Amino acid sequence: ARAVGKVSAESIGRASSLLPFPLAPVSIVRTSNLTPSAALLFWLIQACGEPVHLSMLSFSSSMGFVARLAELRAMGCLGSLHWSIDHSLKSRKSSTAEGRVLQMLAEHFPGEVSFPHARIHGKWAVIRTATQAISILTSANWQETNPREESYVITTDPAVADGLEAAQQSLEAK
Numbered sequence: 001a002r003a004v005g006k007v008s009a010e011s012i013g014r015a016s017s018l019l020p021f022p023l024a025p026v027s028i029v030r031t032s033n034l035t036p037s038a039a040l041l042f043w044l045i046q047a048c049g050e051p052v053h054l055s056m057l058s059f060s061s062s063m064g065f066v067a068r069l070a071e072l073r074a075m076g077c078l079g080s081l082h083w084s085i086d087h088s089l090k091s092r093k094s095s096t097a098e099g100r101v102l103q104m105l106a107e108h109f110p111g112e113v114s115f116p117h118a119r120i121h122g123k124w125a126v127i128r129t130a131t132q133a134i135s136i137l138t139s140a141n142w143q144e145t146n147p148r149e150e151s152y153v154i155t156t157d158p159a160v161a162d163g164l165e166a167a168q169q170s171l172e173a174k
Helices: 011-016 036-047 064-074 096-108 158-173
Strands: 050-057 078-085 124-129 135-136 152-155
Touching: 036 064, 036 124, 036 135, 036 152, 050 158, 064 078, 064 096, 078 158, 124 158, 135 158
Parallel strands: 050 078
Antiparallel strands: 050 124, 124 135, 135 152
């Protein structure tokens, strides 16, 4: 089960051949200890070849995942971020790790992460560029640790991306 987070170069090549738009080559994809959905998210962000707008929804996250997002920002791959996380993460901050996640979010992504009062257990991401929208729907939280196998679906249907972003805005309005 611990090998679930490892994504081989061959599987990335096969996945990229299925997408209906060109992707930039990615020289290094850091996938160690990532769930497959997180590894694919980071790979797709890099492969777009330009800064992306990323909308995300999750119940929780981790320090490693936030650090990798910050690394993508520093590399120029991540433009803007709109991330909604379940509000209970703030009340779970008595845990040292969760408190550090909140601190890292505030440090690296001020004003880009919200904690709506609506209960959030969905997990998805929408990657947008000027010409494409890629949606990832998953059962895994956006974190680097979770050795269980999880499901994920990647689609380039713009209606799916629009619907996910509208749902995220609706959750934040409550």
